[in-house]
Amino acid sequence: MKLLRTIRLDPSDTFVFDRAAAPGEWAVSGACMFADADPAALAGKARAAFRAGLLGIGSFGWSTLAQIVEASERDHAAVIELLAQQLVSHCGAPSLADARAAAEEEIAFVASLCTHPADTLIAVHRTHDDGEIREVFRTLRPRNGPKPLRAFSFLEAEDDEAPGETIDLAALTREKK
Numbered sequence: 001m002k003l004l005r006t007i008r009l010d011p012s013d014t015f016v017f018d019r020a021a022a023p024g025e026w027a028v029s030g031a032c033m034f035a036d037a038d039p040a041a042l043a044g045k046a047r048a049a050f051r052a053g054l055l056g057i058g059s060f061g062w063s064t065l066a067q068i069v070e071a072s073e074r075d076h077a078a079v080i081e082l083l084a085q086q087l088v089s090h091c092g093a094p095s096l097a098d099a100r101a102a103a104e105e106e107i108a109f110v111a112s113l114c115t116h117p118a119d120t121l122i123a124v125h126r127t128h129d130d131g132e133i134r135e136v137f138r139t140l141r142p143r144n145g146p147k148p149l150r151a152f153s154f155l156e157a158e159d160d161e162a163p164g165e166t167i168d169l170a171a172l173t174r175e176k177k
Helices: 044-052 072-093 094-115 170-174
Strands: 001-007 027-028 055-056 065-071 120-131 132-140
Touching: 001 055, 001 072, 027 072, 027 094, 044 120, 055 120, 072 094, 072 132
Parallel strands: none
Antiparallel strands: 001 027, 001 065, 027 055, 065 120, 120 132
């Protein structure tokens, strides 16, 4: 079985949304968060979440992208339970049983999106038309072929010794003047 986890390729989610999901959270569409909202009245960060946010279940924060990942039956059950608890806490679900039923539907929907290979990225574009919220999901996959080389690589040092030389860049700049 495959489900979605939030992913952060750059820090933009932290200033695009009021609350950004942490990387690696289980994710759902999040359209339910706007069921009682007037999308035309949304502005700023709330509008950004409506238009392009996927909901991280743990934080109830938003992510621009989610990644398809393999999930076990145990993961599946835990995700449903966590989402049910969050629906009670954050959305006022009348009971845990009602929230669990809604969570099961939401997770089944997410699983239906995960027909692509693992590691495929998913993005959403949400609109409000004729009184209904409509979602279009896009998939993003790396192109075939070799990956481009990076300009810098960071390696973990094996020994604990600090470098023998220190450089004062500010002093070097003053000397050049």
